[in-house]
Amino acid sequence: MVDQLPPVRPVKAALSPASVLLRLAGIGxxxxxxxxxxxxxxGTLDAERLRPKTLxxxxxxxxxxxxGYRRNHAKGMCVVGYFESNGNAQPLSRAQVFEAGRTxxxxxxxxxxxxxxxxxxxxxxxxxxxxFTQSNGQQWRTGMNSMPVFPVGTPExxxxxxxxxxxxxxxxxxxxxxxxxxxxxHPETAAFLQWVKTAKPSASFATESYNGINAFYLVNxxxxxxxxxxxxxxxxxxxxxATAPNDADYLEKDLVQRLSAGPLRWxxxxxxxxxxxxxxxxxxxxxxSRKVINAGTLVLQSAEPxxxxxxxxINYDPLILPNGIEGxxxxxxxARSAAYASSYLRRTSEVDQLSQEKRP
Numbered sequence: 569m570v571d572q573l574p575p576v577r578p579v580k581a582a583l584s585p586a587s588v589l590l591r592l593a594g595i596g597x598x599x600x601x602x603x604x605x606x607x608x609x610x611g612t613l614d615a616e617r618l619r620p621k622t623l624x625x626x627x628x629x630x631x632x633x634x635x636g637y638r639r640n641h642a643k644g645m646c647v648v649g650y651f652e653s654n655g656n657a658q659p660l661s662r663a664q665v666f667e668a669g670r671t672x673x674x675x676x677x678x679x680x681x682x683x684x685x686x687x688x689x690x691x692x693x694x695x696x697x698x699x700f701t702q703s704n705g706q707q708w709r710t711g712m713n714s715m716p717v718f719p720v721g722t723p724e725x726x727x728x729x730x731x732x733x734x735x736x737x738x739x740x741x742x743x744x745x746x747x748x749x750x751x752x753x754h755p756e757t758a759a760f761l762q763w764v765k766t767a768k769p770s771a772s773f774a775t776e777s778y779n780g781i782n783a784f785y786l787v788n789x790x791x792x793x794x795x796x797x798x799x800x801x802x803x804x805x806x807x808x809x810a811t812a813p814n815d816a817d818y819l820e821k822d823l824v825q826r827l828s829a830g831p832l833r834w835x836x837x838x839x840x841x842x843x844x845x846x847x848x849x850x851x852x853x854x855x856x857s858r859k860v861i862n863a864g865t866l867v868l869q870s871a872e873p874x875x876x877x878x879x880x881x882i883n884y885d886p887l888i889l890p891n892g893i894e895g896x897x898x899x900x901x902x903a904r905s906a907a908y909a910s911s912y913l914r915r916t917s918e919v920d921q922l923s924q925e926k927r928p
Contacts, residue, residue, distance in 0.1 A: 637682075637684045638678075638682070640680065640681070640682050641676075641678035641679065641680060641681070641695055641697075642678075642679075642681060642682050642683060642684040642686075643678060643679045643681065643683070643684045643685070643686055643688075644676050644677055644678030644679070644695075644874045644879075645676065645677045645678070645773075645819070645820050645823060645871055645872070645873070645874055645877075646674070646675070646676055646871065646872040646873070646874050646877030646878055646879035646880065647674075647675045647676065647677060647823075647868045647870065647871050647872070647879075648673070648674055648675070648868070648869060648870050648871075648872065648878055649672075649673050649675070649831065649866065649867045649868035649869045649870070650670045650671060650672050650673050650867055650869075651665065651670065651671045651673050651700055651836065651864055651865070651866050651867070652669075652670055652864050652865045652866075652867060653665060653666050653667060653668055653669060653670075653671065653863060653864040654668060654862065654863065654864045654865075655667065655668035656861050656862055656863055656864070657786070657838055657861055657863040657864075658788075659788060660786040660788055660794050660796075660838070660840075660861070661786035661787060661788055661892040661893060662787060662788055662789045662891060662892040663702075663706075663708065663786075663890045663891060663892030663893050664702040664703065664704055664706065664890065664892075665700050665702055665708055665890060666863060666864075666892070671700045671701065671702055671703075672700070672701050673698055673699065673700055673701075673866065673868075674698075674699045674701075674878045674879055674882060675696060675697060675698045675699070675868065675879065676696070676697045676874065676879040676882070676884065677694065677695070677696055677773040677819070677823065678694075678695045678696075678697070679691060679693070679694065679695070679819075680693045680695055680713065685816075687816040687817075688769065688812065688815070688816060688817060688818050688819045689769040689812040689816075689818075690769075691769065692714075692764075692767035692768050692769045692770070693713055693714050693715050693767075694713070694714045694770060694773055694776050694778075694819075695711060695712065695713045695714070695778070696711075696712050696713075696773070696776075696778040696800070697709070697710065697711040697712070697879075697882075697884035698710050698711075698712075698866070698884075699879075699882055699884065700890075702890055706890035706891060707888055707890065708888070708889055708890045708893060709882075709883075709884050709885055709886065709888040709889075710780060710798070710884070710886055711780075711884050711886055711904075712778035712779055712780050712781070712798075712799060712800065713778060713779060713781060714770070714776045714777065714778055714779070715760070715763055715767070715779070715781075716759075716763055716779050716781075716853065717759045717760050717763065717779075717781065717850065717851060717852070717853050718760065718781050718782075718850035718851050718900070719754075719756075719757045719760040719761075719851060720754060720756055720757060720851050721756060721846075721848075721849035721850055721851035721852065721900075722849075722899060722900075723899050723900065723903050725754055725756070726900070726903075728750060728753075728754075729747075729750055729754075731746075732746040732747045732749070732750040733746070733747065734746075756849075756851045756852075757851065759851065759852070759853055760851065768812070769812040770812065771811060771812050771813060771818070771822065772805070772819065772822045772823070772826070773819055773822070773823050774802060774805045774822070774823065774826050774832050775802055775805045776802065777799060777800065777801045777802065777834075778799055778800050778834075779797070779799040780797050780798045780799055781797070781850045782797070782850050782886065782896065782898045782900060782901055783795050783796065783797050783841065783846075783847045783848070783850075783896045783898060784796060784797075784798075784889075784893055784894060784895055784896055785893070785894040785895075785896060786838070786892065786893060786894075787892050787893070787894055788892070793894070794840060794841070795840070795841035795845070795847045795896065796838045796839060796840055796841065797838075797839045797841075797854065798836065798837065798838050798839070798863075799836075799837055799839070800834035800835065800836050800837070800866050801834060801835045801837060802832075802833070802834050802835075803833040803834060803835055803865065804833065805826075805832060805833075820871075823871050824871055827868070827869070827870055827871050831867050831868060831869045832867070832868045833865050833866065833867050833868075834865070834866040834868075835862055835864075835865060835866075836862070836863045836864050836865065836866050837860050837861065837862060837863065838860065838861045838863050839854060839858050839859070839860050840858055840859045840860070840861065841854060841858065842855075842858060845858070847896050847897070847898070848896055848897045848898045848899070849898070850898060850900055881916065885904075886901055886904055887901055887902070887904075
């Protein structure tokens with residue numbers, strides 16, 4: 569299991585939109601926003617080693633500076649509930665979370681952008697991050713997205729995509745020919761582009777399916793390893809009114825309304841890889857014929873504002889894993905982990921500084 573980050577001093581004061589400079593710059597093309605879904609921080613590109621600070625600065629340049637907010641997935645909502653395991657995954661993993669019974673969960677719904685004031689209809693992607701806390705103290709943290717596949721599979725390609733989405737100082741928007749040129753040079757983006765063609769902003773977080781995209785290994789009591797991708801599918805959530813309302817903040821209102829009527833449920837699925845399936849390339853899909861195991865039910869019971877809810881101080885590092893789940897060799901996993909840590913420390917220190925400035 570990867571060690572958790574050192575604790576950061578909690579912050580008591582919640583941020584108000586009035587205390588933060590509003591930068592409602594247009595998000596532009598969907599692909600430009602998606603370029604901030606993952607980060608590249610390790611490895612070498614053109615003999616220049618990229619580090620977390622460099623990439624976080626680049627994200628701020630693309631999205632604007634919003635002190636105290638996450639540098640990506642900045643606009644969101646905390647949710648609290650539990651995972652009800654049915655025991656079906658126990659033969660695959662010795663992780664306690666897969667034993668029959670309940671595991672507490674603190675999650676977060678969000679949009680894939682570094683702008684906390686972006687309209688909910690600006691992109692068709694929604695995300696769901698979860699922290700499972702086992703009774704033995706070990707944690708499992710994961711981030712999932714409504715898209716089924718990531719545009720590219722390597723850090724080098726991702727960095728090139730991020731650069732293509734950089735705003736032109738003259739217009740404040742990405743250069744119109746930059747992203748098409750990037751896609752033309754990267755045929756591995758075909759699966760993602762096929763999805764984008766029909767993707768539309770949903771009217772609710774609750775009616776979405778969320779995909780882990782990256783592969784991991786489940787390890788059972790005998791030490792056997794099975795590569796999987798996981799995801800959740802809504803159970804019985806009414807998708808009526810699927811057209812996004814003309815409201816910049818409709819997702820939060822919809823979620824609160826739905827939870828006031830009762831808990832929301834998703835089936836938690838594990839898709840098992842066969843020999844030859846791409847394990848370290850998040851841009852590649854697996855055949856629809858792969859075996860899927862229903863591992864249990866994710867139940868969300870309540871929602872909280874992100875500025876003072878339980879998810880506020882959680883870094884949803886995808887490599888914080890319990891015994892029985894291991895990261896694959898996907899280079900994007902290590903990249904995300906390092907950049908999340910950098911962003912986390914930066915935003916929490918900013919909130920702490922703002923709190924001190926308000927003291928008499």
